[in-house]
Amino acid sequence: MARKFRFAGSGLSDLESAGSAQTRGLHSMETICERLADGSLRHSEIRHIFEQLAVEGRRRIDAFVFELLFRNRMRAIAQEHAGLTLSFGWHIGYDGAGNSAYWFRLIDEEDGWNACDEALLSHLAIQVQRSGIAIHVFRVMFRPDTNGFVSSERVSGAWRPERELAEALADLTPPGTWRPPRSMDHMDTAMAYTAFDWMSKYPLLLSWLPALSIQRRLMNCILSPALGRDPTDIDMMVLSPAGQLRCVEFKRKYPASGSQSFGLDLHPHVNTVRMMDSMGIAPLHILLVAPRWQKNESPLHWLDDRALNTSWTWLAASLGGEDAFLGPPLKTHGWDSGQRNASRQQFSISWSKIRRLHEGLKLGDEGGRRMVEFLTAGDLPAAPPATFHYLSARRLDR
Structure with missing residues (x-):
């Protein structure tokens, strides 16, 4: 449009x-x-x-920009990989x-x-x-x-x-x-x-x-x-070559230092994950972790810093099954509670569900192939697991 x-x-x-x-x-x-x-x-x-x-x-606004960049990269990847x-x-x-x-x-x-x-x-x-x-x-x-x-x-x-x-x-x-x-x-x-x-x-x-x-x-x-209530927008739906349907949530974020885990809001995200899973639609989560874990800086400017390019990390998580959220419960509130001034209940994503998809901001050919593999199969079982310590070691702001 x-x-x-x-x-x-x-x-x-x-x-x-x-x-x-x-x-x-x-x-x-x-x-x-x-x-x-x-x-x-x-x-x-x-x-x-x-x-x-x-x-x-x-x-x-920062989130919108990253979502737009993600969407258009996914369009390009889909055009390069038929199916x-x-x-x-x-x-x-x-x-x-x-x-x-x-x-x-x-x-x-x-x-x-x-x-x-x-x-x-x-x-x-x-x-x-x-x-x-x-x-x-x-x-x-x-x-x-x-x-x-x-x-x-x-x-x-x-x-x-x-x-x-x-x-x-x-x-x-x-x-x-x-x-x-x-x-x-x-x-x-x-x-x-x-x-x-x-x-x-x-x-x-x-x-x-x-x-x-x-x-x-x-x-x-x-x-x-x-x-009379806020709707939920779905970042991306994917149909695999074999006719399997996937629901994809994309986030640019980093793990919470206290719980050492990624949190996902109970509403709408965890509820949507559970609903999709019950419908036979694989719920997938793609995370882009920046090398700086700072909330008071705009991450958009980090995109222009070539010295940071190789330290971004793409992660892939398959959130189907009862073992997707086994970590400690989380809560955010007040100024740190997103766009609505309310207490938000969150669930921790099990680290066993999170895999390393690609190192570096630009996916390139290799990252594109791994992304296609993840979207097609709904998992990356052969990829090394991600851990808090692995991501923490890639930080450049400490």
């Missing part, structure tokens, strides 16, 4: 224009959603996208009982409906038969001409005619479910615009931002208010 947009500008002058939010204070998420809806903020203008993303959590089918844009919504009852696939010219999506439909149909809980599946499209989202629901094996997504969501949820868009609690204007300053140097990265802007609007302004 990014190809359809022509930026009004992407240089520092636009950054400075967007940065006026630093002097007048950040908008609330509700205000951003209203301005996106009335067209005063547009997905085609980079300074508007910066203003929109600035209200995300203090470290979310893998990738799907991006899936979002899971929850009903009042907490069931994963609503599934939305945001599609565009770059990420159209494919065989991987059809395989997921088959798994969802089996899940309905097993659980007896109704599941609603929607294909969602953004229409630039109307500045809005339309959807088509899958019913009895066929797609219904398109209609506005807001109308479809209103029919799904009981009266009183809707809530105003929720602002993030841990916004940091200076950190946001430091990231934007870095992003402005890379035209290719900027070309990916309109699609991200649309996806974040869907999450924060449409699905979350209509469903």
Whole structure:
């Protein structure tokens, strides 16, 4: 979808224009959603996208950039190695009982409906038969001409005619479910615009931002208010050459020094892992560990430091089975609790599940082959295991 947009500008002058939010204070998420809806903020203008993303959590913008880099690297790897089918844009919504009852696939010219999506439909149909809980599946499209989202629901094996997504969501949820868009609690204007300053140097990265802007609007302004709770976005679905389905979560992170383990939030991530595993979909986790374990620095600038390139570490974890989370329970709260100011319960990933995928920031041919092997087989049993001490020894900031 990014190809359809022509930026009004992407240089520092636009950054400075967007940065006026630093002097007048950040908008609330509700205000951003209203301005996106009335067209005063547009997905085609980079300074508007910066203003929109600035209200995300203090470290979310860094995370978005790494996710975009990961997604586009995976696209390139899939093109180089025939047989893998990738799907991006899936979002899971929850009903009042907490069931994963609503599934939305945001599609565009770059990420159209494919065989991987059809395989997921088959798994969802089996899940309905097993659980007896109704599941609603929607294909969602953004229409630039109307500045809005339309959807088509899958019913009895066929797609219904398109209609506005807001109308479809209103029919799904009981009266009183809707809530105003929720602002993030841990916004940091200076950190946001430091990231934007870095992003402005890379035209290719900027070309990916309109699609991200649309996806974040869907999450924060449409699905979350209509469903009355935050949805979950799936980083990547993969269909192997043998027809096996994988669900992939990607994170740039490092292990907690106290517990000496990687934590994964109970909601939504561990719950999603367990749900996928119960559906026969292998839950996979890919981690990119930086050579600096610092929370108060933007990791984007480390990407420009060639001296650090060989010290990044790619890890692969297969999280299926009851032994995936055997480490000590974790909790984070307050300023260290992500974009929502709440206590988060986390589970520790068992080190026995984590393998070394590749050493070095750039995957290259070797790393690409290992990635394909992991996505195809769902595991890397022959790869050496990762340990806290192995990763700690690769740190360069102590």
